[in-house]
Amino acid sequence: MIGFLVAGLIIGALARLIKPGKQNLGILATLGLGLVGSLIGGVIAQFFGTGGIFELNVLGFVLAVVFAVLLIGVAESVAGKNKTA
Numbered sequence: 001m002i003g004f005l006v007a008g009l010i011i012g013a014l015a016r017l018i019k020p021g022k023q024n025l026g027i028l029a030t031l032g033l034g035l036v037g038s039l040i041g042g043v044i045a046q047f048f049g050t051g052g053i054f055e056l057n058v059l060g061f062v063l064a065v066v067f068a069v070l071l072i073g074v075a076e077s078v079a080g081k082n083k084t085a
Contacts, residue, residue, distance in 0.1 A: 008035035011061070015068035023072055024079065033075060037068030 009027075012034025016023055025033070041064030042055075050059045 004035070004038075005031065007064075008032075008038050010034070011038050011064045011068050014065050015072055018065065019069050019072050023076060025072070025075065029075065033071045034064075034068050037066075037071055038064040040064070040067040 009031050012030035012032075015034065015037065016025070016030060038060075041062070042060045044063050045057060045060035048059065050057045
């Protein structure tokens, strides 16, 4: 469980580094987006037969970072809409 949290934080931090621009996200939001990204990436990697959802593999890690970047973009757009309303 602790390893999953650490991996989620690392994935979220990598996603924030990859995503251009400044993100107004705290450490908990980064952790949450990293965890969700790692779950989605793990499920897709498992679909391709590279291992279980909670196993560490290259495809799962890459997909987790990609989906975390996408989730950060979604979070920014939702937060931007809330500021203008």
